[in-house]
Amino acid sequence: MSTKLTYWKTLEQKDRTEEAIAAENREFFVLPKENDEADQSQPVERRDFLKLLGMGAAMTAIAACARRPVEKIIPYLNKPEEITFGVPNWYASTCNECPAACGTLVKTREGRPIKMEGNPNHPVSKGGLCARGQASMVNLYDPDRLRGPVTMKRKAGAGESIEWGAVDSIIGTALDQISDGRGNVRVLMSTTTSPATKAAVQQFASAFRGGEVVWFDPISYENVIAAQELSYGTAVLPRYRFNKADYILSFGSDFLGTQISPVEFTKGFAAKRALDGKKPSMSRFTAIESVPSTTGDNADRRIPVKPGDELAVAAAIAHTLIIQQGHGAADAAVRSFLSSYDAKTVAASTGVDAKVIATVASELWANRGRGIVIGGQAAPGNTQALALELVVNLLNSALGNDGAMIDGTARPSNQALGSYAAALNLITEMMNGSVDLLLIRGVNPAYVFAANDLFAKASAKVPLIISFNDRLDETSEFVDYVCPDHHALESWGDAEPQRGVFSIQQPTISPLFNTRAFQESLLMWAQKSKCSAGALETYNNWYDFLRGYWQKTIYPTTGVNAPSFNAFWDSVLRDGVIVANHNDNGSSRSFRSSGFSTLPAASLNNSTDMYLTLYTPMGLYDGRHANNAWLQELPDPVTKITWDNYVSIAPATAKTLGLNKGDIIKVDTGSTQLEAPIHILPGMHPQGLAIAVGYGRTKSGKVGNGVGVNAFALAAINAKAANWTGIATKIQKTGSNMMLACTQGHQTMEGRPIVKEATFEEFAKNPHAGNEEHHHLITMWDKHKYPGHKWGMAINLNTCTGCSACVIACQAENNIPTVGKDQVARDRVMHWMRIDRYYKGDEANPEVVNQPMLCQHCDNAPCETVCPVIATAHSDEGLNQQIYNRCVGTRYCANNCPYKARKFNFLTYDSAANPEAPLHLMLNPEVTVRTRGVMEKCTFCVQRIEEKKSWAKDRGIALPDGELKTACQQSCPADAIVFGDANNPDSKLAKLMKNPRGYNLLAELNTAPAVTYLTKIRNV
C-alpha cells in the first residue's frame, strides 16, 4: 500500500545521486559549499585546540566570578489603568499586510505589540492568519523605517529631515497654487478596503478640479473584475464560497496562497476536506497551472500546461460541455468563440490529454451548482487573460455555480480595486505633463515600473510629487517629499473586506517614530490650503474623522440598536468587527456573451518556444515585505528555497539544455534581459519558465536590498496592460552558478514510511486505508505516568496546504532567530516548525504531500536518554522539556532524534539575542532568548500551557478543551492542527487519536510520539 510508495523531496534524492546518498549519511552537513575558504584554509591543530580550550576554561571561570550586571527598574510615572506590568492586553484590529484585511487580535505587553493572531469572530478570516500577517511585527519594528518626514528634492540618498510644520506649510502653499489654476491632482494608491480612508481620499481629490484617485496594485485582479462587468453588467470582484464547493477547477489560480483572500479561501477549502463527518465526503479539486503553486500542490489532479495555455484548456472544457454535450445555453458569440477550441485540437496543441478534458467536463456537470471554476491573477489587463476569465464566467453560469458558489450580488469582495490600466494611464498623463501634483501611498511605482525607467521618466514632468511610504524606497528619489505614514499597528483605521462586513483597526502602540497617518496628512493639508475638501476640513484629526464617518455612515446601516453611538463604538472596538449585511446568499445573474465579440480571433499556440510566467511569492508578496527577514527566510512552500528568487524550469528541459541547479541563465523576453539562477522544479511544463516578483529590491533596507532580481521588469508592458504570462522568452547559459539556500533535503528521512495516504475510494470502503500497518511493540520498562494532563497534538495531512502560516506564528511566539542565507545553506535554519514537502511519482508531474514537522514530544524520547547533563527531560504532562541553561551543546540529542526536530544555535544569532533597535521590542518576554551553544526545539508552547493552567486555577475550574491553543494551531487557516489533553476522553484530541486515519511517525521505533498524524486522502 502507501507505505511502499517512494517519496522524495529533491530530484537528487529521487535519482539516488552520490551527492544525495552522502548527504543522507551525514547527520549534520556543516560544509555544504565545497570551497569554503574561511572554514578550510586554517585547520586547527591539536596543540592549538588544547591551548584554546585551556584559555576558554580560564576565561569562563573569570567571567563567572564577576558580579552580575546591575539592573534597573523604572516604574511608570502614572500607571495607565489598563496596563498591568507582566499581563498582556489584547486588542481587536485588522491586518493591513495585504488587501485581504483579515481580522486580528493583537497581543500587547506594556504597550508594545508582540504577536498577531486571527480573530475567531471575524466572518471573513474566521481566526486564521497567514504568514505575512504574522510577520507584520517585523514590518512595524523595522529599523529601516523613516524616522520622520524628509525632503528629497528628487535626489538619491538620505535626503534632509524636515519638521511636519514646515512640510505642511510648503505643501499648503503648493496646493493653493494648484487649486487657483489648473488642478490635476492624482493620488496613486494601493487597494485599501477602508471605507473611511476611501472617503477621506475622495474628498481630498475632489477638492481639486480634475482631482482623481488612481488605484493600483502590482498584484492585480482587474481581469476578473473586467470580465465580471462584461459577463454580468457590474464591475465586481465576486466572493468565492469554497466552504460549499464540492468541485473546484482552477486555471493558474493560487487561491490557497496569495490570491485575493487566501485565509478565507483556505478555511473554506479545508472545511470540505477535513473528513471529520460521520459520512465520508470531500471535495475534488483539479488544478490546471503553469507554475506549481501552493494551490496546485493540494489538487487531487494537477495538469501542468505551458504558460498561456490555460485559456485553450478552459475553452476546450467549455466546448465539450456546452457545444458538444449541449449543456447550458450557447448563443452565436459563444459558439463562434469556442468553435476553434474543440477538445481534440486543444489536446494536440497543448499536450493535455483529450480524455482528461472530457473527464473534467463531465465531473463539472455532475457537480453543477456545487462547483467553483476560478481563474488567476496572471496577466493583468491582457486580452488572453481576460478571455480566460470570460470562459470561467461562462462555465460558472452554464453550470449554475454563479450565485450559489460565486457571490457577485450579496456580499461581494472589496479586496482588490487596482488596475494596471489606470496606473499606465496615469503614467501617460504624467508624460504629457498634465499632472500637477502626485501623491503616492502604499505603492512603489519606480520599482514595479523599473523597466526602461518608465516611472522615472514620467516623474520628471510632474512639478510636485509626495510619497507617504514608510522608507526611502526606489520611488523616493523621484519625489520631493516623503511624509511617512504610520504602520497599521500604530494607526486608526477600518476595513470593509466584503460588502457590509466592517472591521476596525486600532492602534496598539504609540507611533515609534515621528510619522503621521496618511489620512491625517491629507486632512492637515486640506485645512492649511484654500481648497475646500468638504467634510475632511471639519474634523480636527483623523481619529475624529473616522469616528464621525462611522457615526454618520456605517452605524445607521448596521441595524444595531445600541443605547448610543458611544456604546456601539465601544462594542465594535471590543469585537473588532460588525456585520451590517447578513445576507450572504448571492443570486445567480444572467450571462451576457457580448464580451466574447470584443476578443481578437482565437489562436492556438503550437510553437515550441519557452514561455515565461511571473507569479506572486508566498512571503514577499509584491515586494512590500522584502525587508522582512522572517518572510525572506520562510522556505517557499513549493521550492523550499529561502532568500532568493530564481527561474523555475522543468527537469526534462534542464537535462536537454544541460543546466544544473543554480546555473545562472540570461532570460531574454525581447524587451528586457536579466540574469537569474535556475531551480529545477518538478511539475513545471517543459516549455515553461517561472519567476517570482517581489525580489530584487535595491532600496528596501538592510535585509532586502540586493536579494534576488526584479522580475517586474520582465512583465511585457504596453500602454494599457502588463502581461505576466505566456511571454515568449529565450534563455541562454552564462556559465556561472550560484548557491540557492534550500531547506529541502535537510533532515532527510531516508524512505521510511513518514507520510501515509490513500485514495478517497479506498478510504470510503475502509477508513483504515493506507494506515493498515500496526506495530505490536514490547518493552522492558514501565510506561510514564501522567496523573494530570497529557498534552498531545493531531495534524490533519488532508487539510494542511503547506501555506507555512504556522512556521511564522511559531517564530513570532518563540523568539526564533533568522540566520541568513549562508547559515540556511549549512542546514542551520532555526524554525521549530517546518513543513516537509514530499513528492511522489513522475518528476514531470509529481503528487505532493505537505507535512508539518515539529518536536514529537515522544513518551520514550530518544533525545532524553542520551543527554549527558540531563538538559532534556520528560515532564509529568508528557512534554519533552529542553532546559537551555543546563544545555552544554553536545548535540547528542539532535543526533539521536529520528525526526530531526532539534535545532542547535551554532552562533549567537543577533536577530533574536541582540536585535537592532527597535526590533528588540518585538521579543516575547515569556520565552527565553537562546544564545550560541544551546539546543532548542518546539516546546508545545509551554508558556501558553502554563498561562492557561494558571487561568483555570484562578477560576477554580478544569481547563476546558479548546481553551488552550498553540501558536501554530491558532494561526492555521486550515484548522489542520488540534492541540489538547489526551487524558480528557471528551477532548477533540483524544477522539482524533483514535481516528482510523491516525498514525504516529516511525511508530516501529516505539518512541510513542505525542503527535498523531491523520492520513492524506486524495480524491482521484
Place this chain on the structure above:
Amino acid sequence: MSAMKYILPLTVVAVIGFTVVHTLYNIGNAQGYAPEQPIPFSHAIHAGQNNIPCQYCHSQVDKSRHATIPSMNVCMNCHSVVATDKPNIQTLTKLYKEGHSFEWVKVHDLPDYVYFNHARHIAKGVECQTCHGDVSQMSRVKQWAPLTMGWCVNCHRDQTPEAPTQCVTCHR
C-alpha cells in the same frame, strides 16, 4: 609525630578544597545583596513603623508574575502632603513634576532563563516574608533568601501536595 606529618598538609588541602568548593557553589548567589538606591527609601518606616500593607504599594502582585514597583503617582498619593519638608521627598516631588521616574536598582534579580510568578504564589497563600524576609525591619532592602534553584525546589517539595517541580515550571 608521624601523624603530624600528615595532619598539616591534609588540613591545608581540606581548607583549600572547602574554599574552592564553597566559592564555586556560591557563584551567582547574591544573598545579602543590598544595593544603594537613588533615595534611601526605607521599608522599615513604611511597612514597619507605619504598618502599610505590602499590597498597598505592590498592588499588582496578585495579578501579575511581577510584584511591580509602584508608579510614582502612588508615592505622591501620600507624599503630596506627608513629609514634604524632607529633602528626599522634595527630590521625589521635583522628579514627578518634571515627568521622570526613579531608576531603582533591582535587588531580587533572577536570571533571564528563570520564570517566576508572584500571582500564583500569592494565590497559594505564600507570605511575602517567606521569600523576602522581614522587609518591615529593613531600612535598606537586601536579598534575604539565597534564591538558588535548590532553595526553590526544596520549598516546592516540602508542600503538601507537592508544588510542581517540572523543569518547565521555571524554565521555558
